[in-house]
Amino acid sequence: MMFFFLLNLSINFVRPFYKTYSFSWIISEEYLQNANIISQQLIAYGYQYAIVDYLWYRSLKGDSNYLGFDMIDEWGRMLPDPERWPSSRGRRGFTDVANKVHSMGLKFGIHLMPGTSTQASNNNMPILDTTTGQPYMESGRVWNAKDIGIPSRACKWMTNGFMAINATTGAGKAFLRSIYELYASWGVDFILNGLEHPIVLSLSPGVSPTPLMANSVSSLVNTYRVTEDDWDEWSAILADFNVARDFAASNLIGKTCLRGKSWPDLDMLPFGWITDAAVREGPHRVTQDEQRTQMTLWCMAKSPIMYGGDLRKIDAWTLGLITNPTLLNINIFSSDNHEFLEITTLNDVKTKGHTVTKVPFTYSLALTECTDPKASGWSSEKYNQDLERICFKSPTQDQEEPFCVHKRELPIASSKQSSIQSEQIWKLKSNGTLVNGEIYVAFFNLNNETTRISANIADLPAFSRLGTRRKLRICAGTETWSRSIIRTKTTFSAEVPGHGIALFVLKCL
Ligand SMILES: *[C@@H]1O[C@H](CO)[C@@H](O)[C@H](O)[C@H]1NC(C)=O
Ligand SMILES: *[C@@H]1O[C@H](CO)[C@@H](O)[C@H](O)[C@H]1NC(C)=O
Ligand SMILES: *[C@@H]1O[C@H](CO)[C@@H](O)[C@H](O)[C@H]1NC(C)=O
Secondary structure (H helix, E strand, C coil): CEEEEEECCCCCCCCCCCEEHHHHCCCCCCCHHHHHHHHHHHHHCCCEEEECCCCEEEECCCCCCCCECCCCCCCECCCCCCCCCCCHHCCCCCCCHHHHHHHCCEEEEEECCEEEHHHHCCCCCEECCCCCEECCCCEEEEEHHHEEEEEEECCCCCCCCCCECCCHHHHHHHHHHHHHHHHHHCCCCCCCEEECCCCCCEEEEECCCHHHHHHHCCCCCCCEECCCCCCCHHHHHHHHHHHHHHHHHHHCCEEEEEEEEEEEEECCCCEEEECCCCCCCCCCCHHHHHHHHHHHHHHHCCCCCCCCCCCCCCHHHHHHHHHHHHHHHHHHHEEEEEECCCCCCCCCCCCCCCCCCEEEEEEEEECCCCCCCCCCCEEEEEECCCCCCECCCCCCCCCCCEEEEEECCCCCCCCHHHHHHHHCCECCCCCCCCECCCCEEEEEEECCCEEEEEEEEEHHHHHHHHHHCCCCEEEEEECCCCEEEEEECCCEEECCCCEEEEEEEEEEE
């Protein structure tokens, strides 16, 4: 499988997205109703990109692997299916949809298949030379779709639909330029190298990518899929733990790439109302504990967060999960996240041999105020009583969007701990990094029975980095879901439900 979509966004931080994943390929302009809900309810949490998933150009009279039902122009370029996207009639493409999405304060993204369509190849359509407006000519002849398509490299999961092209040829390059220029003219928020804006390239390099393979792609793209399509099944979540561990251990999370950083992508979060018409209808099949586990793993692994359910039917619990400020801050803001295994489970005699408990940790930075006069580029935005965002926009990088974190309660709030409170004040370094230690520890119980899990603070790798200079006195903080207070000089523990999670936000002095 190989697909990519392109967006214009700043790529130095992971950001949450929305993609019309749960609708399968059949979505129509009802997409705009979902976009409207993002602008009303999710934008304050950083969700800014509303992406139309695959096959927006295919007539509903075909099916997802049917040949000859795609809307394409005379140059072999995809156009929206006018039955589902009536505003595209008269060759307007996605212009009106993009305008509406922009007027909601959002960005518009689309899914693209790589290469050229079999339909264009069968009809041997000419390739547009955008510099002349004429068919592409080289070596005294016109080049057509058959000259660039490589039929032996058809898309494996849509064999009738698309094939790779030879992009080393002048005609192959001209074809790519012609599709990007068309989509840019509609207002799609992706832009090419060589045009004016930075791009984000999100690639799906195929099933079972390894860190070794990622090493070769991560310098070229901004996010890349490292898992198979992720439906709402516990077995799928379980499989992703090993992937997340391996990519973290290979230091591939946030690796510097061509234009910023690159992020291994664990795929969509199929929470809430999933409406894939071909497969299933209705709410999710994983428990709330399992969904918390999945969301936390995604955030700890700094995977792009992509919500894919039908927002018109989202319930309050799911909305709370995908906008949880602690989790979003971990996703955007934490660093150096890894698995560690120095934990004990107190009741695993019975389940010995089955218990596989993963404990990633992270050393993170906490931010509470913007009053420092040196905090140039920082600002705070209050959305309502409970929600305030603190944002940084580099004065020298005005093409980049601001990067924002959510202000929230300090992990230690009692007046008795004033010495700890004063430690919370962050210091801004000249390069824009914030310095303050906050450690996130997640106990994942992959077993199906409630298990008491504990760890020793001296075993936290984050602690050994913090604590070598002065003797550790105490770690304190809260467990995110139970809100229980932790204060310890030695161990801390939690009863973790089957397939569930305990998430500690700790400050160690
Ligand atoms: C791509 O085109 C180049 C230049 O014409 C040629 O040398 C190469 O063999 C082609 N590659 C494939 C996979 O067809
Ligand atoms: C920013 O500067 C601090 C020291 O002043 C350094 O430790 C840190 O690695 C720098 N971060 C980046 C992203 O350059
Ligand atoms: C719990 O897990 C054990 C071991 O994997 C399995 O045998 C058992 O059927 C599971 N129980 C439930 C209720 O899923």
